[in-house]
Amino acid sequence: MAKSQTELRPLGKSVGRKEDPRFIRGMGRYIDDIVLPGMLYMSLVRSPYAHARIKHVDPSAALEAPGVKLVITGEDLAAMDLAWMPTMAGDKQMVLATGKVLYQYQEVAAVIAESREQAEDAAQLVDVEYEPLPAVVDPIQSLDPDAPVLREDREKKSNHIFHWEAGDKEATEELFRNAPVVVKQNVRFPRVHPSPLEPCGCVADYQSSTGKLTWYVTSQAPHAHRTVLSMVSGLPEHQIRVISPDVGGGFGNKVPVYPGYVCAIVASLKLGRPVKWIESRTENISSTGFARDYHMTAEIAAEEDGRVLALRVKTIADHGAFDAAADPSKFPAGLFSIVTGSYDFKESFVEVDGAYTNKAPGGIAYRCSFRVTEAAYLIERVMDVLARRVGVDPAELRKRDFIRKEQFPYQSPTGWTYDSGDYEKTLDLALEKIGYEELRKEQAEKRARGELMGIGISTFTEVVGAGPSHTFDIMGIKMFDSAQIRLHPTGKVLARLGVRHQGQGHETTFAQIIAEELGLSTEDVLIEEGDTDTAPYGLGTYASRSTPTAGGAAALCGRRIRDKAKKIASHLLEAGEDDVVWDGVSFSAKGLPDKSVTMKDIAFAAYTNVPEGMEPGLEATYYYDPPNLTFPHGAYIAVVDIDKGTGAVKVRRFLAVDDCGNVINPMIVDGQVHGGLTEGFAIAFMQDIPFDEDGNCLAPNWMDYLVPTALDTPHWETDRTVTPSPHHPIGAKGVGESPNVGSPAAFVNAVVDALAPLGVEHIDMPIFPWKVWEVLREHGVNK
Amino acid sequence: MKIQLRINGRTKESDVEPRKLLAYYLREDLGLTGTHIGCDTTNCGACTVLLDGKAVKSCTVLAVQADGCDVMTVEGLEGEDGLHPLQTAFWEEHGLQCGYCTPGVLMSGYALLQSNPQPSEAEIRSGISGNVCRCTGYVNIVKAIRSASAKLAGAADDTPSESAKEVAASGKKSD
Numbered sequence: 001m002a003k004s005q006t007e008l009r010p011l012g013k014s015v016g017r018k019e020d021p022r023f024i025r026g027m028g029r030y031i032d033d034i035v036l037p038g039m040l041y042m043s044l045v046r047s048p049y050a051h052a053r054i055k056h057v058d059p060s061a062a063l064e065a066p067g068v069k070l071v072i073t074g075e076d077l078a079a080m081d082l083a084w085m086p087t088m089a090g091d092k093q094m095v096l097a098t099g100k101v102l103y104q105y106q107e108v109a110a111v112i113a114e115s116r117e118q119a120e121d122a123a124q125l126v127d128v129e130y131e132p133l134p135a136v137v138d139p140i141q142s143l144d145p146d147a148p149v150l151r152e153d154r155e156k157k158s159n160h161i162f163h164w165e166a167g168d169k170e171a172t173e174e175l176f177r178n179a180p181v182v183v184k185q186n187v188r189f190p191r192v193h194p195s196p197l198e199p200c201g202c203v204a205d206y207q208s209s210t211g212k213l214t215w216y217v218t219s220q221a222p223h224a225h226r227t228v229l230s231m232v233s234g235l236p237e238h239q240i241r242v243i244s245p246d247v248g249g250g251f252g253n254k255v256p257v258y259p260g261y262v263c264a265i266v267a268s269l270k271l272g273r274p275v276k277w278i279e280s281r282t283e284n285i286s287s288t289g290f291a292r293d294y295h296m297t298a299e300i301a302a303e304e305d306g307r308v309l310a311l312r313v314k315t316i317a318d319h320g321a322f323d324a325a326a327d328p329s330k331f332p333a334g335l336f337s338i339v340t341g342s343y344d345f346k347e348s349f350v351e352v353d354g355a356y357t358n359k360a361p362g363g364i365a366y367r368c369s370f371r372v373t374e375a376a377y378l379i380e381r382v383m384d385v386l387a388r389r390v391g392v393d394p395a396e397l398r399k400r401d402f403i404r405k406e407q408f409p410y411q412s413p414t415g416w417t418y419d420s421g422d423y424e425k426t427l428d429l430a431l432e433k434i435g436y437e438e439l440r441k442e443q444a445e446k447r448a449r450g451e452l453m454g455i456g457i458s459t460f461t462e463v464v465g466a467g468p469s470h471t472f473d474i475m476g477i478k479m480f481d482s483a484q485i486r487l488h489p490t491g492k493v494l495a496r497l498g499v500r501h502q503g504q505g506h507e508t509t510f511a512q513i514i515a516e517e518l519g520l521s522t523e524d525v526l527i528e529e530g531d532t533d534t535a536p537y538g539l540g541t542y543a544s545r546s547t548p549t550a551g552g553a554a555a556l557c558g559r560r561i562r563d564k565a566k567k568i569a570s571h572l573l574e575a576g577e578d579d580v581v582w583d584g585v586s587f588s589a590k591g592l593p594d595k596s597v598t599m600k601d602i603a604f605a606a607y608t609n610v611p612e613g614m615e616p617g618l619e620a621t622y623y624y625d626p627p628n629l630t631f632p633h634g635a636y637i638a639v640v641d642i643d644k645g646t647g648a649v650k651v652r653r654f655l656a657v658d659d660c661g662n663v664i665n666p667m668i669v670d671g672q673v674h675g676g677l678t679e680g681f682a683i684a685f686m687q688d689i690p691f692d693e694d695g696n697c698l699a700p701n702w703m704d705y706l707v708p709t710a711l712d713t714p715h716w717e718t719d720r721t722v723t724p725s726p727h728h729p730i731g732a733k734g735v736g737e738s739p740n741v742g743s744p745a746a747f748v749n750a751v752v753d754a755l756a757p758l759g760v761e762h763i764d765m766p767i768f769p770w771k772v773w774e775v776l777r778e779h780g781v782n783k
Numbered sequence: 784m785k786i787q788l789r790i791n792g793r794t795k796e797s798d799v800e801p802r803k804l805l806a807y808y809l810r811e812d813l814g815l816t817g818t819h820i821g822c823d824t825t826n827c828g829a830c831t832v833l834l835d836g837k838a839v840k841s842c843t844v845l846a847v848q849a850d851g852c853d854v855m856t857v858e859g860l861e862g863e864d865g866l867h868p869l870q871t872a873f874w875e876e877h878g879l880q881c882g883y884c885t886p887g888v889l890m891s892g893y894a895l896l897q898s899n900p901q902p903s904e905a906e907i908r909s910g911i912s913g914n915v916c917r918c919t920g921y922v923n924i925v926k927a928i929r930s931a932s933a934k935l936a937g938a939a940d941d942t943p944s945e946s947a948k949e950v951a952a953s954g955k956k957s958d
Binding site for chain 1: 811820823856860861873874875876880881907908909911915917918920923925
């Protein structure tokens, strides 16, 4: 239960959230709550075809409909050189289609009218004539040299986007040649969608009187969006104010720039009135950033006793029609090369090939930490394949292969330097807490009776906090983050950060960090994010980077203020600066603890009584370039029972032991874990976005793309070990995405473990009951 | 069409298009933006309000169908003596993160506790199964509704817990 915000030394405590009072009263301010004088409404016309030439677009009937102010077509944008926009992946993407459409639900025209209803009505009247073309939906077929070329706009006449590799190919091959054991497994991570409860939207408000554009938008990275917008539109950056208001969940869906945003801005520029665009759920699922869609093959070379030698991975990545994967620029496959996981592989070689298909763009989203979901799922799944092959218990196999705690900082064969970890301790806690030995005994008894019970383990390593400027940038902008702290004369604090929360509790936890550094209570610290006119420049919130980057900035910024405060304290205490000591709440003269001043006293003095020659006021800014990423880890265990009659899998227990170093607010970390596990559960058992051969999206809404309710969702058990990050200012690592990264493998390993007596070695997600039912029937189970 | 209804205890008269959904009427015509829209197929429950005491998804009711009815939204939960125990419990038990589902979940929770003041965990999960939450994994929502149920049962002897008092006090300060 939440603790009060008034305690001093709040770091590490379950302080109640500052965000909650407005949300529990219905007084949050989300994008669709914003109403501006004269505001118009925009609705998009979308393609019914996955692949078709556009013969013509006729807006005349729509233009005559009641309330309609403007219809924008691809040709209109082409005349402004805005028909295409750059993507974070270094590709380009159509804003409104010209020439042809490349995925179903693609944006073709925008209709702007006085009301929501009028815009939607008129959108029906835009007449578009299409000439259907054959669709390519399978990325493996798309890479066939005979496949139709989808992107006629590119010089390279093929559907191949990129080839990327990491590790030492020759050294890996050498180990494979001589290995006593080699296992190989094909694994598909299906296309899923982050589906935040609040879909994407914006209000663009261009004021011709000042030439300033204020753009309210569902954005996880408002500063980056401002810069991109300036570069694309030619509007000067100081004349663009991006405001990301309360965001109803992001989960990676709100990192990219979408065509609807650009159209709303163009409309506001043309009409000089605010223009609102709010997409529907169907539009959100069918056209905004999807997640995963990796077709992977992994091979492990090992000794007879299961000690791993080398890992070889080949992947085909389905990126849809445009490569809009939201990656750091040097990482077209994200941080997928973390795929050696928690294990001490001698060598590894990893290849990824990206392919265009007639589907919506995306790839990086849904708590993936830049493709770590795919990497962690693959290695954890294949470690179980190895365990079965060499006949070693999967927990024991992992212990044999773990990177030892004394090996940190550990140099991985694909080039990562893991900061810290104690994998055995975390796994041991999980095994003990869930009663692993007992569960295995119970399983043996059940197996003897023909019942299907499975236990699945996942001991993953995450990599979050991008990242050091020498390696990480988004469209050239280094991936630092920032904090700015200002003390008012009465000792109250206004602090702003360059990240943008979407429910992760920054208004509370960053207040805890800053209050801790300044000896205040969280109640004294107001946190603001998301307004690019006021907050310092940052790269935003995604990939669990907030604590590693802005968290570091907040602590170091607090210390910068404390350095000045110490000088003022020395002046107030009439003691030499070297004789002034800080005890966490106040400064005192050495040996005279009764003679002390708090940060409140110092804040007042900063405006009323500074030492001669010192700049008045008490504030600081800190742009933090992290020296490395953070590498949280976890040990997750799932216990499942399978109904042989229906194929239904029941998750009986799920325990997640996470280690994210020092914890800022345990209550909030637990909440993050509960949410992420629920996503992992949904991905493992419920979620998939399939396409038919014509490229029709078969799960574009929540009737067919399933999101779990309280009835579907298992009860989650959580625990933690603490292995601090040695390089982070407060020893904290990111954690928000760990539960989604770590859990799918535990679920699937448990299901395969349950089915193993039948000879089942693998089953691809999502594990729908009908799929298990079919597997059971194939293996002779008829009742 | 002219309609008259009671919203959070106050009478409102409006002229609305027959096709206007109750959710949009509440949000756009009355400015009660706590009620949210999360889907287009009636799955998510972010728009849940009480219509004559029953929890309904206001995206699937026409405003004209609410003519003559009593409607309660999240904005009507807080009383003169402060937050409703359900609201306090969601705060104390961390039953919300982004806050987008929260108004709808609070209204379903409210309706549940009206009809079943002492629900079991299974009954709570069933009672809010028309509400999708993407952040919390439901664990703390279930805890919060249990806690509110206990608070409401204890309200008879009128002894709010220390933590509830603390939260209520800091809530006033943060206004």
